[in-house]
Amino acid sequence: MSEIRIQNLQKRFADFTAVRGSSLVLESGKFVVLLGPSGCGKTTTLRMIAGLEYPTGGSITLDDQDVTYLRPRERDIAMVFQLFALYPHMGVRDNLEFPLRNEGVSRAEIDRRVQEVAAILRIEHLLGSRVTGLAGGDRQRVALGRAIVRQPKAFLMDEPLGTLDAEFRELMCVELRRLHDRLKTTTVFVTHDQNEAMALADHIVVMNEGEILQADDPHGIYSFPSCLFVARFIGRPPMNLLKVDAPVVRGDTGVRVASGTIDVPAVEAPSPSVLLGVRPEHVRLRAPGEGSLSGRVQHVEYFGSHWVAEVQTGAGPLKVLADKSVRPVLQEQVGLAFDTQRVVLFDAATERLLPSATTIAHQPSMRHG
């Protein structure tokens, strides 16, 4: 069990600041995903935790031990780069033993651990096989086995699934999560892929331009994005954002959008200029004249299980995710109804989430600063 604590962490490369003053507590035993576009500072943060880069400010503690400037192998943390890296000329058993032989672990202990890892990953029957000729899924399991056989305090993974094809990536996501549920080793996983993040994580840390924008569980990130960037970054299609026509004050339970009124959870703070955010699955198509906003269907995509309709409204285009039985019709006039409890508001100037009855009732499950 091990808690990683990052305090006011900074990294500057010449005149470029990769990470600006991040503070974060990574709880022991959690699967934490650092998510963001390329260049957001997520890999640099991971490399500082690993000891592959030293910070230019701040500190990192592992179980209350300051490890900020310790070398990587002094930290008892395993860095997993890409999961497919195996020694092709060695057998499965040798590949699993290799990380231990270098550390002077006794023969008996090596045998015991390899056997245990093979059992966890269900590859006992492959221990005598060669790596070449293994099926893809088995290869990945062996590669995972190599990472866990050392029993480090934490796993650090930098886009480990990045080079795999889509089908395989899904398979490995399930495998990784299963492994984590069994071992409960603190894991920090870097990716730019929101699907991976949402499927794997206990906690997600969204970063952009060197800053932590939000740290919470998947439900918190998805339902209450801390700012416009997160709202636009997470979700496919992303959250709809509509311009609100009038200022809001504390206690408001409705906002003016394109000369209609949309019900919202009670507003907790005033704002002169507001955007309304709603996910495509929380808007419903209605007959013209019904609902709280109207528009015309200008594009329709069929996905089998559902439709995505793009509706042109007086406040801009809005995407609606509709049940497969709905069948939106191109060019048709429609009414739009909103799930009041799912609507959020953002302050247009600060771009931050505006507190409301639903957002203040939600407790983020992670501490950051």
Added chain:
Amino acid sequence: MASISLHGIHKHFGDIVALTDLQLEIADGEFFVLLGPSGAGKTTTLRIIAGLEQPETGLVRMDGEDVTTAAPAQRDCAFVFQQYSLYPHLTVFDNLAFPLRAPLRRIPEGEIRQRVERVAATLHIESKLQRKATALSGGEMQRVAIGRALVREPRVYLMDEPLSSLDAKLREELRVELKRLQRQSGTTVVYVTHDQVEATTLADRIAIVDAGHIQQVGTPEEIYEAPVSVQVAQRLGSPTINVLPAGWFAGQHPATTACVGIRPEDVELAGENDGFECTVIESSLLMHHVIAEHAGVEVRARLMQGVAPHPQSRIRLRFPAGQRLLFDQAGKRLAA
């Protein structure tokens, strides 16, 4: 604009049979998608329509006219390949203008400029027109390649996985753009892909192709709602349709039922004494799915809930009788 008809097409390469007795009727102005895994014969079909391959037997007609032996140029098809093939030494503008400057066309330079600029605007590459083709990103290059087909206003567009080399975001944007363009121009498009999302979102009709045969032809909804076989049912839909052992529903279906298909969005959360107990393997709020396991069989459900159930937790799922598709031992759908 043109209708296309393929009749009794056979094609083999050495010992490999690519297409056997292929029949296809594509209507004028239709967006027609050939969907199938690699090696199914999709690209070969497209190349036979273009005149780049000759079938051993069979007829190719365009607008009723036999073009089986006609040269590619006479057919007036614009081809977009999977890998952009641009002239590296030319600018984006000249790459786009190239098909219009063929000596036989005699299009005035003013009109060429107009058409190139219009297409560039549609594909959001207006600002790149003076760049060398090699100075573009992969996504931009593929847009130029698509643009080069669009400037020509041919009778038919033939597209072979034109979006597969692009990243997800760009692919989504261009998908919407392509569909809009086709709807405006009304030109016939024959589009090859292995991506089911491209197929259902773009197509007026889809042909499911496998091993040189057409398994089913229909609108995306027809194929999704009424697949003729398990194989076709599994070809459309994400997550994939659940295929459950008939034994789970003993006595409820005809004896010839070998397996029961049900779409993930038709699976429902069940109450205490209803349905099947399943262990959650994975769940995602973003994808709105839960993958769970019952008796060693993976069950996929599309659930629009607010909080995703945690892996290893137990949930009960039911499979409403009215939504089940029944298949026999050979995988064929039982007549309803």
